[in-house]
Amino acid sequence: MTERLSTGSKVGAALAAPVGWLATIIDAPLKLWQRLTGLGGMAAFFLAPNMLIFGVFVLAPFVINFFYSTTSGAAFFLADRTYVGAAQYSRLLDCGSYLDPSSCREDLFWNAVHNTFWFVTLQVALLIVVSMITALILNREIVGRSFWRAVFFFPVLLSPVVVGLIWKWILQRQGLLNSVALQFGFEPTEWLTDRFWAFAASITVSVWAHMGFFTLILLAGLQAIPRDLYEAAEMDGTKPGRVFWRITLPLLMPNLLVVLILALIRAVQIFDEVYVLTGGGPGTSTLFITQYIYEVGFASLLRNPGLAAAASILMGAVLVVLTLIQLQIGRRGEKKGARE
Amino acid sequence: MKTRLGLIGALTASLMATSAFAGDVRIMWYSDGVEGDVIKDILDRFQKDNPDIKITLDNVSYKVVQEQLPIQLEAGQGPDIARVTNIKELANHWLDLRPLVSDAKYWEDNFGATLDWMRPDGSDAITGFMTQLTLTGGFANKTLFEQAGVDLPGETATWDEWVEASDKVAKSQSTAAAIAIDRSGHRISGPNVSYGANYIAADGMPAKVDDGVKAFGAKLVQWVGEGKMLKETWVAAAGSTYRAAADDFINAQVPFYYSGSWQVANLSAKIGDNFDWVAVGSPCGTAGCSGLKGGAALVGIKYTKNAADVAKVMEYLSREDIVKEFSERTLFLPAHKGVVDKGGMNWASQDKHVGPALDAFVKSAGQTLPASDALPAWKWASAYYGALVTRISQVMAGEMTLDSAWARIDQDVADKVAQAK
Numbered sequence: 152m153t154e155r156l157s158t159g160s161k162v163g164a165a166l167a168a169p170v171g172w173l174a175t176i177i178d179a180p181l182k183l184w185q186r187l188t189g190l191g192g193m194a195a196f197f198l199a200p201n202m203l204i205f206g207v208f209v210l211a212p213f214v215i216n217f218f219y220s221t222t223s224g225a226a227f228f229l230a231d232r233t234y235v236g237a238a239q240y241s242r243l244l245d246c247g248s249y250l251d252p253s254s255c256r257e258d259l260f261w262n263a264v265h266n267t268f269w270f271v272t273l274q275v276a277l278l279i280v281v282s283m284i285t286a287l288i289l290n291r292e293i294v295g296r297s298f299w300r301a302v303f304f305f306p307v308l309l310s311p312v313v314v315g316l317i318w319k320w321i322l323q324r325q326g327l328l329n330s331v332a333l334q335f336g337f338e339p340t341e342w343l344t345d346r347f348w349a350f351a352a353s354i355t356v357s358v359w360a361h362m363g364f365f366t367l368i369l370l371a372g373l374q375a376i377p378r379d380l381y382e383a384a385e386m387d388g389t390k391p392g393r394v395f396w397r398i399t400l401p402l403l404m405p406n407l408l409v410v411l412i413l414a415l416i417r418a419v420q421i422f423d424e425v426y427v428l429t430g431g432g433p434g435t436s437t438l439f440i441t442q443y444i445y446e447v448g449f450a451s452l453l454r455n456p457g458l459a460a461a462a463s464i465l466m467g468a469v470l471v472v473l474t475l476i477q478l479q480i481g482r483r484g485e486k487k488g489a490r491e
Numbered sequence: 492m493k494t495r496l497g498l499i500g501a502l503t504a505s506l507m508a509t510s511a512f513a514g515d516v517r518i519m520w521y522s523d524g525v526e527g528d529v530i531k532d533i534l535d536r537f538q539k540d541n542p543d544i545k546i547t548l549d550n551v552s553y554k555v556v557q558e559q560l561p562i563q564l565e566a567g568q569g570p571d572i573a574r575v576t577n578i579k580e581l582a583n584h585w586l587d588l589r590p591l592v593s594d595a596k597y598w599e600d601n602f603g604a605t606l607d608w609m610r611p612d613g614s615d616a617i618t619g620f621m622t623q624l625t626l627t628g629g630f631a632n633k634t635l636f637e638q639a640g641v642d643l644p645g646e647t648a649t650w651d652e653w654v655e656a657s658d659k660v661a662k663s664q665s666t667a668a669a670i671a672i673d674r675s676g677h678r679i680s681g682p683n684v685s686y687g688a689n690y691i692a693a694d695g696m697p698a699k700v701d702d703g704v705k706a707f708g709a710k711l712v713q714w715v716g717e718g719k720m721l722k723e724t725w726v727a728a729a730g731s732t733y734r735a736a737a738d739d740f741i742n743a744q745v746p747f748y749y750s751g752s753w754q755v756a757n758l759s760a761k762i763g764d765n766f767d768w769v770a771v772g773s774p775c776g777t778a779g780c781s782g783l784k785g786g787a788a789l790v791g792i793k794y795t796k797n798a799a800d801v802a803k804v805m806e807y808l809s810r811e812d813i814v815k816e817f818s819e820r821t822l823f824l825p826a827h828k829g830v831v832d833k834g835g836m837n838w839a840s841q842d843k844h845v846g847p848a849l850d851a852f853v854k855s856a857g858q859t860l861p862a863s864d865a866l867p868a869w870k871w872a873s874a875y876y877g878a879l880v881t882r883i884s885q886v887m888a889g890e891m892t893l894d895s896a897w898a899r900i901d902q903d904v905a906d907k908v909a910q911a912k
Contacts, residue, residue: 431729
């Protein structure tokens with residue numbers, strides 16, 4: 152045992168030695184840097200690697216994308232593209248009425264905007280309700296609770312393309328659902344070629360794919376609520392509905408707000424599973440903004456990267472607003488927590 | 492230190508380059524049928540005789556060629572050789588082989604009729620050759636027609652007659668629909684021309700949607716509405732996304748399928764003895780019975796680092812004996828004049844349906860109309876095709892009227908032209 156420890160110590164010392172040498176080497180320059188720039192300079196020094204990565208992989212692409220949105224043509228390099236100022240934005244925003252996509256110059260974009268708006272509204276509402284109900288059930292002492300938690304979380308682990316393909320096999324004309332319906336004497340339904348059903352399928356599949364993640368967040372929130380509050384309510388003879396509205400919901404509100412904002416951001420970005428499931432059809436019924444950007448920028452027979460970039464900047468602006476709301480809510484929660 | 496930096500720079504540059512090593516030739520290839528195996532076999536033989544050239548054959552999906560290759564090309568990247576169908580639109584990216592090949596006259600004599608399809612307007616460049624000539628046309632499930640007791644419409648039958656006959660079969664045999672057409676603007680352009688359409692204005696620029704386009708477009712919408720044309724192929728997608736309906740024909744879900752000659756090998760391989768099928772050419776409209784010619788070309792990419800080696804590979808693959816072998820084994824119609832003139836093609840198939848099907852397409856090739864023949868070499872064809880698919884499928888889905896669709900198609904095409912300027 153003693154010998155083992157001794158060997159371990161030797162290995163540890165051998166491994167630590169280079170770190171020590173490195174520390175000795177950089178100690179003097181760091182001290183000099185601190186003396187010259189103060190504590191703020193040290194913070195900047197240690198933040199620099201992260202800021203560099205952020206700058207290269209987030210900020211620079213964003214700036215380049217913005218410049219793309221002010222150009223036209225199919226050329227790839229910015230230098231080869233024609234500067235058109237805000238023409239791409241004007242084209243996107245040129246509408247008789249924003250409520251009527253057919254009155255817009257770029258009607259497909261506005262179809263996508265309308266579809267995305269309704270998708271976000273309905274999907275997020277349904278997602279929160281379903282996740283909430285599931286979390287409440289999984290928080291109870293039910294048989295096989297761990298198993299059910301795994302079952303509901305499993306779709307989160309699947310690739311969106313796999314999710315789309317699985318549901319396509321279920322919902323297509325000769326898919327599983329119609330085959331079962333036929334067995335029971337029902338007429339097959341056009342799940343993916345009828346505008347209403349295709350949109351409903353997009354929402355349902357998306358909720359199925361993502362609810363596990365949000366259920367987990369809500370479940371964590373539920374388990375953080377002190378049990379004695381429920382015991383007190385039970386002793387007072389409070390009805391379950393009242394317990395939910397007066398205890399569970401208020402105390403779960405911080406988690407619910409996080410879920411709401413994250414779900415909103417994810418819903419605005421919806422693309423892969425719906426693209427595989429419906430291809431954006433029937434017509435443009437399930438064409439969402441991200442697919443529009445992809446089609447215009449990459450997939451159409453004649454690409455228009457400038458228009459796609461402008462659409463992505465507008466979409467980015469919406470996401471920034473949502474993120475700011477999330478940050479604001481987070482800060483408010485922190486302040487409230489600090490006061491309490 | 493300088494040496495180290497230099498080494499790192501050289502390594503980075505070599506990693507970034509597509510084919511940085513002399514002798515490397517990378518080919519991007521897609522397959523509709525068995526041609527991937529055939530070309531591999533042929534290239535293996537070339538490789539044995541030319542050990543100094545290392546060929547890498549990347550078999551990719553058609554979607555990659557359609558969507559990713561153009562972006563690579565715009566970035567000055569890409570393979571050294573590619574098999575492509577969007578040959579006119581991307582012609583600025585093709586390598587001019589004229590100064591590299593040993594006998595440019597051989598290329599002009601044998602591929603002259605299609606060289607214009609794959610080079611910029613006004614250029615005399617030799618950029619590659621058609622690996623196959625294709626022609627759009629229909630296929631009928633003969634067994635289903637016989638079981639339904641419906642005669643196959645004759646050679647001059649119209650689209651309406653074909654749909655009517657197929658509908659009788661569909662009702663009798665409980666198939667999903669009477670007909671299916673690939674979701675592609677290229678596919679409906681032959682029929683459009685058969686109804687009098689001409690996409691090209693007198694100045695060579697796109698013409699406004701005319702009565703021919705409107706006539707056949709309205710029929711498509713009507714057939715989908717009546718459940719006669721398979722809805723999901725066209726409706727269950729947005730934009731100009733390509734969707735083939737071959738699997739529905741192969742699974743006997745439709746008695747009539749309109750696609751093209753490149754499907755012969757695919758149908759032969761997948762249908763086998765399950766049912767009898769025949770190629771029937773293009774049904775007639777008011778102006779004729781036109782299909783649309785086209786095909787896939789093998790082109791050199793001008794960003795290659797090994798132009799001389801690319802030319803060697805292209806010269807080998809364009810040899811008369813190689814083209815003949817490739818065509819016979821893939822069941823593709825050859826584009827090589829010498830091969831066509833000599834005839835005597837020995838199609839490598841035991842399938843009794845294949846020979847007559849290819850003969851039917853050869854016969855049908857003589858019926859294409861001038862407005863159709865002009866499209867493969869027309870720069871704006873892709874713009875027209877994309878707009879047609881996008882808007883007509885929106886009408887089919889009930890999102891807009893036909894009149895709105897025609898106006899939108901004109902606008903979409905005008906936007907594409909303006910964008911390209």
